[in-house]
Amino acid sequence: MTLSVCVCDYWQRRHYYYQPVQPKLPPVDDTDTCNNNNNQACKEQPLVLRRLQVHLDAITGNYLLQELLQQQVLRDHLQHEHGVELVWLTLQPPAQDTIDYKFADMLAHTIWEHIEVENLMSWLSTLGGGFSALGEQFERCADTAGKISLQQLKIGLRLGDPFLQARCKLYYSISLIQRGQLRQAKNMIRAQYKFAREHKEHDQRLIRMCLGIWLRLRFEYQMRNERRGG
Structure with missing residues (x-):
């Protein structure tokens, strides 16, 4: 029991x-007054x-x-x-609620960490955008922009935000396009577009980003074909 x-x-x-x-019920003793003839x-x-x-x-x-x-x-x-x-x-209900100071400290540390990470992401986005713009002319800048996107992706993995991770991968695909790695960029954009379509009710911007970068990819393929044909 x-x-x-x-x-x-x-x-x-x-x-x-x-x-x-x-x-289980205890066994019935045959010598008991209760026997098979007196079941009722x-x-x-x-x-x-x-x-x-x-x-x-x-x-x-x-x-x-x-x-x-x-x-x-x-x-x-x-x-x-x-x-x-x-x-x-x-x-x-208790007469007086108590404060869980240990949990409060853990929560305060988590909130502070998120604030600092968001601040870092803002700086990285600004810096990455500048290098990405220069990457149109200088391959070294495009490579630096890709490294910044990878750092942002690491932060997204730490935060556990799948939408932030998808945006960072799209930023990285721009660097791949600028460096001529079109096939790898194409596979990455397609994967993020599939994810965006499955979660379009949560983040419409992701779909528009995929479509915009896809147009850029098509333009690069067209330019490559024209150079090869010429």
Whole structure:
């Protein structure tokens, strides 16, 4: 028999832990007054689940729940020493809310990190745009613009923002076009366009970026064909 814990929250919803297994009935002794010829007089008695009901505020109740879930000794003591099969924990609002300072510090650090990263992304976008414009004339500048886009992509991966990652890849594809790596740029633009179409309700700009860079790619292919034909 496994000790079960039921948590009843503010909205009377029940959350069960360690679901009980119904015990088997004890064997019937043939010498008992209840035998096969007297089935009607002897009926099975319903099993009674011995319940320990506890009313606590949500903060204290959470500590008790963690102890019940993690401490096998405590569960065995309640079950074997006191015959408890179900702990019914009813949560009540605490008289005074407490502040989780550790979580608040973690949240403040995360927010500060995001602000700094956004500031860094703005600087990188400005710097990358300048090198990208110069990349039309100088291949070295186009290469630098590509490296900046890769740095932005690393930041996007750190933030876990798929749309930012897609935009960084499109920026990098511009650098590939400027350096003459058209096939690689084509595959990258197609992949981002597929992603943009699947998530067009979230970011319409991504589709327009893909279409604009695709036109630039087509122009480069046309210029390459004309040079080869000439």
